[in-house]
Structure formats: C-alpha cells, structure tokens
Amino acid sequence: MKRTEAARRLAPPAYATEGSAGADLAACESVVVPPGEWRAVATGIFLEIPRGYEIQLRPRSGLALRRGVTLLNAPGTIDSDYRGEVKVLVVNHGREPFRIAPGDRIAQMVLQPVVVMNFEEGGGLSETERGSGGFGSTG
Numbered sequence: 467m468k469r470t471e472a473a474r475r476l477a478p479p480a481y482a483t484e485g486s487a488g489a490d491l492a493a494c495e496s497v498v499v500p501p502g503e504w505r506a507v508a509t510g511i512f513l514e515i516p517r518g519y520e521i522q523l524r525p526r527s528g529l530a531l532r533r534g535v536t537l538l539n540a541p542g543t544i545d546s547d548y549r550g551e552v553k554v555l556v557v558n559h560g561r562e563p564f565r566i567a568p569g570d571r572i573a574q575m576v577l578q579p580v581v582v583m584n585f586e587e588g589g590g591l592s593e594t595e596r597g598s599g600g601f602g603s604t605g
C-alpha cells in the first residue's frame with residue numbers, strides 16, 4: 467500500500483512489532499540522496515540508553531534489496547552517554563535518487579548489552595597455533 471502524506475505525518479518516529487528484533491526508525495526531514503552519495507538524516511529522536519547497553523542502527527533489508535540503499539556505517543553505534551539527536555547515515559548504492567520524506571522508515575534500532583573494555587599494557591602474549599596468521603592464512 468502506498469503511504470500518503472497524511473499517514474507519514476501521523477507515523478511515530480520509531481515503532482516495534484512484537485517478535486521483531488529491531489524498532490523501525492523514521493526520518494523527520496525531507497532529504498534526497500543522489501546515487502553514489504550519502505547523507506546524515508535527522509530522526510528527531512534523543513535517547514537516554516542505560517549504561518551497559520548500546521543501540522545499533524541497522525539497514526532495512528527491503529530498502530537494500532529494492533533500492534540499493536543501506537547505512538554507510540552499519541551498524542551505527544549510539545553510545546549510552548550520547549545525548550544528541552540520533553542521525554542515520556543513509557548511502558545510496560542504487561542508480562536512482564533516493565527521496566526521503568518525514569515519517570519514512572529508513573533504518574532499524576537494536577538494543578544490545580555491551581561488555582566494557584579496560585586495557586592495560588602487559589609483558590607479552592600467550593602462544594597459539596594460529597599465531598599472527600590471518601586474512602586467509604588457513605587457505
């Protein structure tokens with residue numbers, strides 16, 4: 467079904483359906499992303515994420531399949547101490563300009579627990595069979 471302008475205006479900025487991993491995230495501004503380019507798209511959403519969690523911004527598979535549109539930095543990270551507006555870095559790999567209207571769902575958000583890393587300098591690393599082999603070293 468084609469969404470009308472009125473439906474777009476009424477759409478909430480983010481919505482989750484039961485059983486879905488992510489909540490869809492909508493744009494709050496009109497943006498045109500030309501082929502081969504990217505834009506930071508405003509959502510009008512400001513979050514306070516509990517410490518120990520992050521939100522990942524992920525592409526929507528339908529936009530990727532139909533339009534070649536995805537997120538430049540997928541998954542985008544929203545830190546728990548970030549208090550600014552959530553923006554979505556939309557990149558257009560397709561051949562047509564990608565037109566975004568307020569209310570269009572352009573990404574999805576997933577809440578994830580994170581393990582906080584603390585680094586300290588050590589004397590050396592333990593030996594393993596792999597050692598420093600990587601990038602196809604096993605064939």
Ligand SMILES: O=c1ccn([C@H]2C[C@H](O)[C@@H](COP(=O)(O)OP(=O)(O)OP(=O)(O)O)O2)c(=O)[nH]1
Nearest residue numbers: 523539542543544545546548551552553554555
């Ligand atoms: O797609 C994104 C990615 C990031 N952010 C916001 C929230 C995040 O907490 C902050 C910083 O993101 P990130 O750590 O990826 O950016 P950076 O390039 O490492 O910058 P900084 O030095 O500000 O951490 O920018 C967004 O709104 N959308």
